[in-house]
Amino acid sequence: MTTSQHSKSRSGDTRDKTGVYVYGVVPADVEVQKNAKGVGDPPAKVDVIREGDVAALVSSIPTDNPLGRPEDLQAHAKLLDGTAKVAPVLPLRFGAVMTDADSVAEELLRGHHDEFASALEALEGHAEYIIKGRFNEKAFLSQLLEENTDAARLRDDIQSKPGEASRNSQMVLGELIANVIEQQRQVRTNAVAQELNGVAVQLNPREPTHEWDAVHLALLAEVDRQADLE
Known part of the structure; x- marks a missing residue:
């Protein structure tokens, strides 16, 4: 049957x-x-x-x-x-x-x-390879707060008020951070994809599996080219 x-x-x-x-x-x-x-x-x-x-x-x-x-x-x-x-x-x-x-x-x-x-x-004769990278959370936030005046202002507002009073600023800062992560993820993904153009037969961006994922790519390449990916 x-x-x-x-x-x-x-x-x-x-x-x-x-x-x-x-x-x-x-x-x-x-x-x-x-x-x-x-x-x-x-x-x-x-x-x-x-x-x-x-x-x-x-x-x-x-x-x-x-x-x-x-x-x-x-x-x-x-x-x-x-x-x-x-x-x-x-x-x-x-x-x-x-x-x-x-x-x-x-x-x-x-x-x-x-x-x-x-x-x-x-x-x-081809194999799929997965490339993943993750932002360093502490370093990412430190750089963001140093370079982004809106993020720094929201951080200062949160620190100057008790928890409930700063809820709105916390939400806005959280959204700002998420947006910057997404923007930087796209930049890093594009950069890595560009570097792999000569090796990969096919490249497929994957959805992030963690909020701090910087790169998540699946690529198809000839098995003989594996050394070029290492």
């Missing part, structure tokens, strides 16, 4: 309550590690749905429990990053959910089989 047939025989009473979350497309010979964890709380089991030469990494999830927690995004990225270390993978955007295993096999895999197979073959 195939995976899709197995799903079909059981889906009668769960079709309206569960969906199939799709992480990405891989070669059909990829196996999932037993300790692999998917999205959701608790983390969903990760399975493989195969169709010809390609397959999809998936999890069965309840549709009445929306995804979107930072932990879900991290689980999605971690699974794809781990897979990319051992096999080519075509990632799907976070949040891709299909009706059931049949729809994954027929609509996604069978409907785009040759396209996926060709793309995966082109990725052979």
Whole structure:
């Protein structure tokens, strides 16, 4: 019995309550590690749905429990990053959910089989690398307060008033800091991406996983170029 047939025989009473979350497309010979964890709380089991030469990494999830927690995004990225270390993978955007295993096999895999197979073959000999960097919080704030007069003024106002009286200034300063972090994150990401232009075949900025992240990039490069990244 195939995976899709197995799903079909059981889906009668769960079709309206569960969906199939799709992480990405891989070669059909990829196996999932037993300790692999998917999205959701608790983390969903990760399975493989195969169709010809390609397959999809998936999890069965309840549709009445929306995804979107930072932990879900991290689980999605971690699974794809781990897979990319051992096999080519075509990632799907976070949040891709299909009706059931049949729809994954027929609509996604069978409907785009040759396209996926060709793309995966082109990725052979390449690997995904993750580049992360984080601001030094103490040094960042010290420089900000020294160079930004608005931040310094708000800091002084907060220090001169009791806690509740300075709440508004605290909120404004917090927002100012967050905005500057985002601006500097973009600057650092662009600078690193520029340096990697000659090495990376593909570059994908990732969402920050921590408020002090300075750079979070996923890049695809030839395995033979690994030394150029070190």
